[in-house]
Amino acid sequence: MLFADAFLARRLEAAEAAVARGCGGRGTPILETAGGCAVFLGPESPLTQVVGLGLNGAVSEAEFSSIEDFFRSRGARVKIELCPLADAGLLDIVSARGYQISEFSNVLARRLGGEDGWAAPRARGILPGEETLWARTVARGFFDEPELTDDEIEVGKAITGIPGVSCYFATEAGELAAGGAMAIHDRVAALFADSTVPSRRRLGLQRELIAARLAEARERGCDTAMASTLPGSPSQRNYERLGFEVVYTRLTLVS
Numbered sequence: 001m002l003f004a005d006a007f008l009a010r011r012l013e014a015a016e017a018a019v020a021r022g023c024g025g026r027g028t029p030i031l032e033t034a035g036g037c038a039v040f041l042g043p044e045s046p047l048t049q050v051v052g053l054g055l056n057g058a059v060s061e062a063e064f065s066s067i068e069d070f071f072r073s074r075g076a077r078v079k080i081e082l083c084p085l086a087d088a089g090l091l092d093i094v095s096a097r098g099y100q101i102s103e104f105s106n107v108l109a110r111r112l113g114g115e116d117g118w119a120a121p122r123a124r125g126i127l128p129g130e131e132t133l134w135a136r137t138v139a140r141g142f143f144d145e146p147e148l149t150d151d152e153i154e155v156g157k158a159i160t161g162i163p164g165v166s167c168y169f170a171t172e173a174g175e176l177a178a179g180g181a182m183a184i185h186d187r188v189a190a191l192f193a194d195s196t197v198p199s200r201r202r203l204g205l206q207r208e209l210i211a212a213r214l215a216e217a218r219e220r221g222c223d224t225a226m227a228s229t230l231p232g233s234p235s236q237r238n239y240e241r242l243g244f245e246v247v248y249t250r251l252t253l254v255s
Contacts, residue, residue, distance in 0.1 A: 034056075035059075036051060050081065080253040084251075098255070106229050106249050108239050109224060110245065112225055138195040159181050180213060
């Protein structure tokens with residue numbers, strides 16, 4: 001069992017922040033303040049957000065205003081992924097400024113020890129030159145559409161450009177049907193971007209993608225793995241089946 005204290009939360013949120021920083025590459029507007037990381041990847045990008053805010057102590061009104069200015073000066077709404085172990089004073093700030101809850105997400109984690117013995121015959125790492133194919137496959141699952149816009153594909157391509165990120169495919173009947181990614185920070189493996197095309201769901205592909213990434217995480221010396229899912233979702237169930245547990249629930253706040 002994991003104890004969801006502030007130390008664990010700081011490790012997990014730092015891993016999430018490392019993913020957020022990496023998505024934009026060089027030249028991406030990033031603001032480091034109040035223990036958090038604000039990243040701008042376009043006004044409509046789901047990756048434009050703040051992660052890790054308030055986990056290293058109190059957040060001042062001036063620091064919070066600098067975050068608002070960072071996004072609003074670029075034409076984006078302020079989006080905050082708020083950990084429940086963040087400084088309690090943040091609740092007063094966001095309440096006074098009229099922020100609303102747009103979503104809940106469960107953060108799951110597990111310790112990594114010996115081998116689990118889970119096979120993943122349909123999962124493999126992507127090959128050089130398959131970055132756009134991976135981005136398209138993942139976007140088909142996320143957006144649930146056979147035809148995709150360039151902006152939707154760019155979200156996935158941003159992930160493949162993160163230094164050190166591992167991207168995986170899962171195949172079914174010879175078709176590239178699912179994908180997932182993993183980034184490592186301070187021995188924490190952050191598993192993210194899990195997506196399966198609609199016609200290939202409920203075939204166990206995500207479970208194999210999780211197992212394959214956990215095997216790599218062990219090989220690379222990680223002691224903890226984490227993921228974020230919607231509460232009560234099939235993804236949460238799949239992660240729990242592979243030994244993860246919910247350690248806290250985050251709020252997504254928007255201005």
